[in-house]
Ligand SMILES: [Zn+2]
């Protein structure tokens with residue numbers, strides 16, 4: 002009760018601070034929101050990047066063209082302080098891949114190598130299958146059941162609005178190769194980390210940790226995984242797998258950033274963005290051309306105002322999200338001015354509608370955030386009292402370094418149908434929902450940028466359980 | 470008016486014939502219907518055929534195993550008069566296939582060779598693209614726009630409950646290769662004849678006519694077709710295509726049939742079935758393990774009655790629907806007793822619910838058909854007054870030879886998402902809807918088999934426009 006009373010008191014006090022400037026800001030935020038709903042820029046950016054650049058794997062010519070595209074786009078849209086921060090990033094390139102069921106009968110399998118997998122020998126690997134329906138079952142199995150075999154893990158992924166199924170099922174991909182190798186497996190095939198029922202397999206990086214993957218690892222289409230599961234109940238299976246790939250240890254990637262410069266406190270910076278790199282399969286429309294488009298279009302709309310908001314808005318096109326590294330590179334490049342970063346946010350869950358807002362702890366009573374919550378409400382975005390936590394790999398590192406973050410949570414119900422597949426293409430993007438995203442980002446970010454809100458101070462002052 | 474009055478008189482007269490035997494038949498048909506709704510056999514057959522046999526392309530070892538499976542299944546289920554009618558059927562076998570966009574930038578394309586396409590040279594064909602958004606546009610183009618190019622046709626397919634979009638869009642596949650070749654194209658790529666937005670491409674036979682396809686022809690995934698359409702607006706495209714395949718002119722296929730023998734007029738035969746062959750991609754669950762399962766399970770349920778109905782029910786597992794030939798072979802083998810075929814019906818549009826019934830012209834007033842219409846009504850199947858026409862390639866030939874046909878029309882809304890693709894797999898089959906199919910077939914066929922209805926006579930007596 003004490004905590005609740007003190008919170009209410011703080012809220013009431015804040016409410017009194019709402020003045021004329023604040024009312025004007027709300028008006029502008031509402032106008033930005035409504036304009037964004039019919040603005041075409043985010044669609045144009047998504048269409049352009051996916052169509053004219055195409056796939057953008059780190060280390061590929063496509064990514065290099067994407068870098069030039071990003072700089073040109075920022076210029077054409079009137080952003081200033083355009084920077085290309087190059088950093089070292091070993092790259093991995095896929096070669097020919099194939100797999101087939103050999104016994105009990107021959108059948109082609111739809112597979113895709115996991116990012117950073119090692120190749121098989123040129124002639125492939127063929128072995129009996131040790132099939133497990135969950136990752137936990139594989140870890141619990143005696144090595145004798147695995148040694149010399151191709152491990153198949155068929156753990157399914159649960160569809161959820163907040164994408165919660167991804168972390169659970171993703172363990173097969175993240176830890177599976179290393180753990181299967183420890184037990185003597187000659188290769189690993191996982192059911193794609195997917196909510197779809199498509200044979201189109203889902204790639205994704207194997208591990209970002211210190212562990213090195215020492216066996217070839219690939220993902221299977223969902224129906225094939227289910228077929229193997231049924232067949233394994235009836236007798237032994239054999240699979241032949243061929244994976245080719247190459248590594249370039251000396252490669253580079255780039256974080257590209259540009260500003261809508263603040264009119265009064267330009268050194269106070271709000272960082273938003275998406276990632277420019279994508280997997281080599283598909284054209285990375287949901288992941289993450291849409292995030293690039295949403296945040297760039299939101300900043301551009303704010304930049305068109307007769308007067309820029311007080312603080313600077315910086316859009317970062319992160320250069321290596323899928324393979325990791327963007328975040329560390331940004332931190333290294335911005336070590337000295339991290340305390341000037343007011344807030345960070347990332348759009349990286351596709352292009353479907355935003356359904357909730359999560360704020361840095363303790364900030365929801367501030368007039369600017371009360372205004373934000375009200376401004377987002379007509380977009381059917383509710384305020385989730387759980388404090389924001391990093392929503393993507395890129396800003397996770399910044400958050401770890403103490404920068405407050407915001408989450409504008411996108412509906413992930415469809416996201417993992419297409420994520421990391423050849424089916425992540427423009428046709429999946431719904432322009433109406435895309436525009437709702439821009440409307441939310443532009444109005445929210447404007448309110449932060451034109452306010453004096455100090456998220457760090459509010460968070461430090463907030464009772465530990467506030468917001469829960 | 471005269472016609473309507475004479476029809477009504479005939480209906481009234483027929484109604485008077487409904488006697489005790491008819492009432493008993495309705496009771497049995499209703500009991501069969503209700504039993505089928507909870508019967509597992511059709512699911513078991515679909516699961517078994519797709520899992521333990523897998524893909525079943527004509528000429529493949531899978532199809533040979535399927536033939537043995539069919540015979541064994543019929544035996545185990547107590548069918549009699551099991552026959553394997555072998556016929557000559559040249560077979561086509563797919564080899565390695567790939568395609569990539571070469572300019573304006575390199576991108577892998579998801580393709581599948583059309584059935585019976587010729588191969589490319591081993592090194593592939595690479596050429597500039599002549600892109601047309603409809604088949605008609607390609608046909609209307611001057612040869613100079615096509616000569617030496619790879620023709621791409623991106624005509625989309627419309628989703629429709631009755632599958633009507635298939636015939637319209639399918640022209641690209643059926644006639645496209647021959648017409649593009651006539652104009653000097655070096656290869657043809659069509660947008661998959663598909664209602665989905667998946668990159669999984671849809672195969673299917675190029676042409677069944679006398680024309681010979683002389684250029685390599687393949688289908689593209691839908692997002693790739695749309696990507697090429699967008700790119701073609703901005704500049705020239707180049708594509709490289711590799712297709713390998715082989716032909717065996719001396720191969721064979723088999724129609725397999727078996728009976729539930731009639732108790733009083735065993736020489737009067739009702740022919741039902743599905744096709745056992747499938748494409749080599751996927752496991753042919755919708756197309757057409759489900760049709761095999763539905764009709765076999767329906768006949769088996771009738772066979773379990775204490776007394777078989779008067780007439781014989783013959784289930785045919787057609788052996789070459791996808792590449793054609795089953796129907797001709799059946800006609801050749803049954804030339805002498807075609808007039809004994811009372812009615813023919815085929816289940817070949819997947820496993821989703823039946824929504825309408827179409828009868829041979831002039832038969833709807835017969836007491837057995839009135840009973841059938843009433844019996845199907847609780848399954849949410851309406852009577853469509855348009856007379857039945859053949860619903861599949863296999864019974865089309867029989868119908869042409871004067872055998873009356875019935876249509877139990879399945880909802881095709883989802884069918885062309887998966888048809889002829891690697892995604893035509895067991896997980897797409899909904900057991901509840903599958904059981905509804907069995908319930909319809911078993912009750913309908915029982916009513917025909919235990920009646921004296923003479924569809925030929927009713928059709929001959931019916932005014933030309935009756936039923937419309
Ligand atoms: Zn992403």
Ligand SMILES: [Zn+2]
Nearest residue numbers: 756757790817
């Ligand atoms: Zn079929």
